[in-house]
Amino acid sequence: MDTMRERFVDVTTRLLDEDPRLALVLADITAASFDPAHERHPDRVVNVGIREQLLIGAAGGLALTGMRPIAHTFASFLVERPFEQVKLSLSHQGVGAVLVSAGGSYDNPAAGRTHMAPGDVALLDTLPDWTVHVPGHPEEAERLLRHAYADGDRNVYVRLSAQQNETPVAIEPGRLTAVRTGRGGVVVAVGPVLDAVLAATEGLDATVLYAATVRPFDRAGLRAALDAHGGRGDVVLVEPYLAGTSAHAVHEALADRPHRLLALGVPRAEHRHYGSMAEHLAAYGLDAAGLRERIGTFLW
Amino acid sequence: MTTSTTTSTTEARARGRFEDLPALMSLMTGDEKHNPAATSTLDALWVLYDRVLRVTPATADAQDRDRMLLSKGHGPMAYYAVLAAKGFIDPAVLPSFGGYDSPLGYHPDRMLLPGVEISSGSLGQGLPLGVGTALGLRAQGLNGPAVWVLLGDAEFDEGSNHEAVAFAGAYGLDRLHAVVIDNSSATHGWQGGIAQRFAAAGWSTATVDGRDHEALHRAYTAEHPGRPHVVVATVEPKDS
Numbered sequence: 233m234d235t236m237r238e239r240f241v242d243v244t245t246r247l248l249d250e251d252p253r254l255a256l257v258l259a260d261i262t263a264a265s266f267d268p269a270h271e272r273h274p275d276r277v278v279n280v281g282i283r284e285q286l287l288i289g290a291a292g293g294l295a296l297t298g299m300r301p302i303a304h305t306f307a308s309f310l311v312e313r314p315f316e317q318v319k320l321s322l323s324h325q326g327v328g329a330v331l332v333s334a335g336g337s338y339d340n341p342a343a344g345r346t347h348m349a350p351g352d353v354a355l356l357d358t359l360p361d362w363t364v365h366v367p368g369h370p371e372e373a374e375r376l377l378r379h380a381y382a383d384g385d386r387n388v389y390v391r392l393s394a395q396q397n398e399t400p401v402a403i404e405p406g407r408l409t410a411v412r413t414g415r416g417g418v419v420v421a422v423g424p425v426l427d428a429v430l431a432a433t434e435g436l437d438a439t440v441l442y443a444a445t446v447r448p449f450d451r452a453g454l455r456a457a458l459d460a461h462g463g464r465g466d467v468v469l470v471e472p473y474l475a476g477t478s479a480h481a482v483h484e485a486l487a488d489r490p491h492r493l494l495a496l497g498v499p500r501a502e503h504r505h506y507g508s509m510a511e512h513l514a515a516y517g518l519d520a521a522g523l524r525e526r527i528g529t530f531l532w
Numbered sequence: 533m534t535t536s537t538t539t540s541t542t543e544a545r546a547r548g549r550f551e552d553l554p555a556l557m558s559l560m561t562g563d564e565k566h567n568p569a570a571t572s573t574l575d576a577l578w579v580l581y582d583r584v585l586r587v588t589p590a591t592a593d594a595q596d597r598d599r600m601l602l603s604k605g606h607g608p609m610a611y612y613a614v615l616a617a618k619g620f621i622d623p624a625v626l627p628s629f630g631g632y633d634s635p636l637g638y639h640p641d642r643m644l645l646p647g648v649e650i651s652s653g654s655l656g657q658g659l660p661l662g663v664g665t666a667l668g669l670r671a672q673g674l675n676g677p678a679v680w681v682l683l684g685d686a687e688f689d690e691g692s693n694h695e696a697v698a699f700a701g702a703y704g705l706d707r708l709h710a711v712v713i714d715n716s717s718a719t720h721g722w723q724g725g726i727a728q729r730f731a732a733a734g735w736s737t738a739t740v741d742g743r744d745h746e747a748l749h750r751a752y753t754a755e756h757p758g759r760p761h762v763v764v765a766t767v768e769p770k771d772s
């Protein structure tokens with residue numbers, strides 16, 4: 233199976249051929265993989281070097297001329313480092329871009345804290361009108377990237393991780409998808425944590441909803457799932473970034489009914505270890521065993 | 533489209549006089565702390581809008597217009613006055629400056645005011661936006677329109693400018709132009725001058741008296757094939 237990042241290169245390279253409005257801005261990361269696209273479209277595939285303020289500023293300028301810019305680098309350098317450019321050179325200018333990240337929260341822990349961005353989605357939550365897609369499989373990544381590129385002039389963040397599920401879910405962009413139904417509460421799995429969530433909840437009488445889009449959050453879908461599968465307002469949220477990032481969205485969705493929420497994800501505390509993704513997932517309690525212990529305790 | 537732009541530019545240039553600007557600026561009160569910032573840009577902006585930019589109120593949304601991005605958003609009174617003199621703004625709104633319902637803030641907002649290309653106020657956003665604008669026009673085959681970005685010498689402290697200067701020079705982004713108003717307000721100064729930072733990155737440069745309209749016009753209209761162009765407009769020091 234290819235990675236989501238490889239699929240991003242393939243899909244974007246193809247769509248640059250088809251849509252003259254698309255322009256790709258890079259900051260060295262993944263640039264070599266886009267050499268063929270750059271050869272065919274030298275004016276629409278631009279590598280600015282290791283200059284992330286310019287990466288986002290240039291995307292804003294491209295959008296001001298009517299183009300549909302795509303900007304890409306690691307999440308830490310795409311959202312966190314140039315965050316003021318995201319706020320001012322995109323949102324405040326009234327223009328939109330598609331930001332496509334790699335690296336996520338824990339893809340490459342041997343590289344250390346500098347290459348971890350568990351706060352990216354929470355940061356974007358401070359800004360108005362962002363769409364945030366978190367695919368969990370290359371097929372979903374392709375679907376959501378195509379959707380994002382064609383999504384008018386909206387600001388869209390597509391968060392690609394090296395962690396991915398074995399099989400794709402038949403997603404509808406923006407909607408929660410039920411992958412298992414039960415009566416003992418609802419577990420919302422976001423993107424690449426789905427396989428671990430399914431393993432952790434095996435044998436539990438719980439509904440598992442899958443979210444490959446987290447903003448806007450599908451409030452109606454969550455309410456419908458609770459209505460359909462029993463009155464208990466017990467919700468578990470499992471996200472591959474900062475724990476609790478979508479807690480406010482769940483509380484807003486269920487503001488008019490009693491409910492309980494367990495929000496799991498990457499802890500805020502800095503985890504000062506190198507090693508592998510699997511070791512970090514275990515340390516965060518995001519592997520199947522860690523999830524089962526916490527979800528089982530909460531729901532029963 | 534080019535022909536109509538030229539015609540309407542000529543009509544627009546018949547409007548307003550430089551002598552009108554002080555009276556227009558005096559209609560805006562409340563931000564006196566930024567008066568030095570406002571007046572430092574007055575001549576440079578006037579010559580641009582009066583004699584160089586191919587944009588008028590009628591072509592403010594035309595895809596082939598020249599674009600002037602005010603990056604140094606502080607003290608925009610001179611900018612608003614020039615826009616009023618050129619018909620982009622009704623002079624009657626100038627006294628509302630800074631008010632709740634006013635389109636005229638202490639920093640401009642492109643979503644509130646026609647003819648304003650970018651919303652600014654946070655220093656160092658404009659030149660990267662200008663780079664992207666020039667790239668976007670080039671990608672659409674629009675090689676005529678010029679992109680201008682007005683900065684201040686203290687604003688040049690911001691590192692984002694240096695990302696843009698290095699890239700634009702290396703890339704040969706020749707429809708990009710910068711005007712740096714140098715009123716010696718950068719805390720640590722620019723030893724050896726600002727122009728040499730641009731020159732080292734491959735830009736065409738000119739440093740002129742920022743109050744001399746003929747010198748400004750000559751610098752603005754200098755040929756610079758294959759390279760972006762910067763005009764450093766030196767004016768009296770901020771603290772003088």
